[in-house]
Amino acid sequence: MKKVCYVLCLAGMFCNAQAAILMPGFFETLSGCWSTIKSDITCQLSARLHTMAMQNSADFEQTVPLGRTSGHLSTQPAINKIPYIPNDVVFQDNFEEEESSESKKRKKNFLIFKTPKPVEVSSPSAESKTKEKKSIVTPTTPIKLKTKKKKLAVTFQEPIDETEPTASDVSATLTFDKKPIKLKARKKKPAVTFQEPKDETQFVTPYVPARLSLEEREKYSWFVERPYIIENNRNNNFSLGIARLLYGKLENDCRMKRAEICETMKRTFYTPSCNPENGIPLRTHRIWITSKEFPTEASKERLAIYLKSLTKLKSKAWDHHFWCMKKDGIPETIKALQSSEIPITIHEVEELVPNMKVKYLFDAYYDDKQFCLASDILRQEIVYTYGGLYSDLGTDFLTDLEPFLNTYDYIFWYNGIFLDQTFFGFKKHDPIAKNFLDNLGNLHAMPDTVKSLANEQDWKAQIWGSGAHYMALFDAFSAPTDRLLLVPEHPKSLIQINHARTWWYDSQERCGNKPLYESTLNIMELKPTV
Structure with missing residues (x-):
């Protein structure tokens, strides 16, 4: 380097001498150029020497090359001192376009030397790209590097499902200088969702209604073939009188209707539709x-007969109900029912009161201690309200009754002479059953000729609550499509009954019940209470 300087100095001296001889005015021009070149060389040498000195110094720590952060200059000095940068050193983000891409990568962000002149450096502000503040850097001004402020990073929690709020409503976390800040989100009502109904058929065996088998048809055809006729007895005479006086049906009309009921019963038995x-x-x-x-x-x-009979009903579709006045009044009975392997729902009569049509008759019989007659009223109210099959407590089912209930609209106990409500069943809110209860509620308003029918037989007015009343209603209102099954009490039939007969005069089991002949109650004169 020293040799180069000597050569240049000699060349300058030679040029000055020649210029002074040949051109007296040229010397001043050449002298000015030489001063510029000399100053340029001196500055470059000073910068080079200064850089070498700082690299060898123990206090010097990495400040260059300068990295890029988010598209603008930044530095992270290890000490809190700004190193001195020579006046002729400037930073250049990009080189000329004619340079190759590899050259750009190699030279990018490194210090370069250029001819010292004022340079414009963009201020690291992201407020506006069109209105950037410019700062002039001269060779004599030290450059103070600044970092661009980081934007706040906003992260949102993704909603887990449709019921959660959207991203604009969930909690947002702002991260700045590694310090999370939680913001309270606006509360939002959860969206209403509808749960799809479960397909219970995947877990529960579907109910298959039982049909009358060929064996059952052969076994029970004997009582289906029996005729439903009119005979001269108390019950038939009463039913024919009601049909004639209330509904205008003559005896021959009733005979034809009963023959029609028999034909429908047989046709249904041999060709059952089995629509539950x-x-x-x-x-x-x-x-x-x-x-x-x-x-x-x-x-x-x-009670043992009752519990045994329930075991004959195989389908899980059955449900069983027991009705009493007060559960705590008969604790042993309730205990026996609750110990049954087959679930039994126990009710008190008070549960039925809001739905009872003729409660005043039930109360009258009960207060008179005619519990059997009160039971006659109560059983009609229960089956009309809920539907199903009623039977006296001592009734034993000899077979599964499901095929018969799936096949017929009505089932009644029939001894070959008259119907009785010891064992009967129909659908809830049946129209014929409604007529039965309506007539009971209107006894006080019946014509005298109708009222007198009760005095023509020994059962008196209580016959209105018996099967004889139903016989008149079937004669008057049953349709050809009504399927009525008449079931006798017999060891080879569907049922067998152990009668208590607490209402009869020679009964050994009173259970607090008053015999019929001791009562003076006349329900024909009672009026419904509001």
Whole structure:
């Protein structure tokens, strides 16, 4: 380097001498150029020497090359001192376009040397790209590097499902200098969602209604073939009188209707449709009515018959109900029912009161201690309200009754002479059953000729609550499509009944019940209470 300087100095001296001889005015021009070149060389040498000195110094730590952060200059000095940068050193972000891409990568962000002149450096502000503040850097001004402020990073929690709020409503976390700041989000009502109904058929075996088998048809055809006729007895005479006086049906009309009922019963038995939706509900009802003041437990023998009979009903579609006045009045009976392997729902009569049509008759019989007659009213109210099959407590089912309930609209106990409500069933809110209850509620307004029918037989007015009343209603209102099954009581039939007959005069089991002949109650004169 020193040799180069000597050569240049000699060349300058030679040029000055020649210029002075040849051109007196040229010397001043050449002298000015030489001063510029000399100054340029001196500055470059000074910068080079200064850089070498700082690299060898222990206090010097990395300040160059300068990195880029988010598109503008930044530096991270290890010490809190700004190194001195020579006046002729400037920073250049990009080189000329004619340079190759590899050259750009190699030279990018490194210090370069250029001819010292004022240079414009863009201020690291991101406020506006069109209105940037410019700062003039001269060779004599030290450059103070600044970092561009980081934008706040906003992160949102993704909603887990449709019921959660959207991103604009969930909690947002702002991260700045590694310090999370939680913002409270506006509360939003959860969206209403509808759960799809579960397909219960995947877990529960679908109900398949039982049909009358060929074996059952052969076994029980004997009582289906029996005729439903009119005979001269108390019950038939009463039913024919009601049909004639109330509904204008003559005896011959009633005979024809009963023959029609028999034909429909046989046709249905041999060609059953087995549509459970149109049949009798698979629901059983039993009743035990006793005195409130001196309650009597139900007979253990009849309770055993009752529980045994339920085991004959195989389908899980059955449900069973037991009705009493007060549960705490008959604790032993309730305990026996609750210990049954087959679930039994126990009810108190008060549960039925809001739906009862002729409660005043039930109360009249009960207060007169005619518990059997009160039970006659109650059983009609229960089956009309809920539908199903009623039977006395001592009734034993000899087979599964489901195929018969799926096939017929009505089932009644029939001894070959008259119908009785010891064992019967129909659908809830049946129209013929409604007529039965309506007539009971209107007894006080019946014509005298109708009222006198009760005095022509020994049962008096209580016959209105018996099967004889139903016989008149079937004669008057049954349609050709109504399917009525008449079931006898027989060891080879569907049922067998152990009768208590607490209402009869020679009964050994009173259970607090008053015999019929001791009562002076006349329900024909009672009026409904509001």
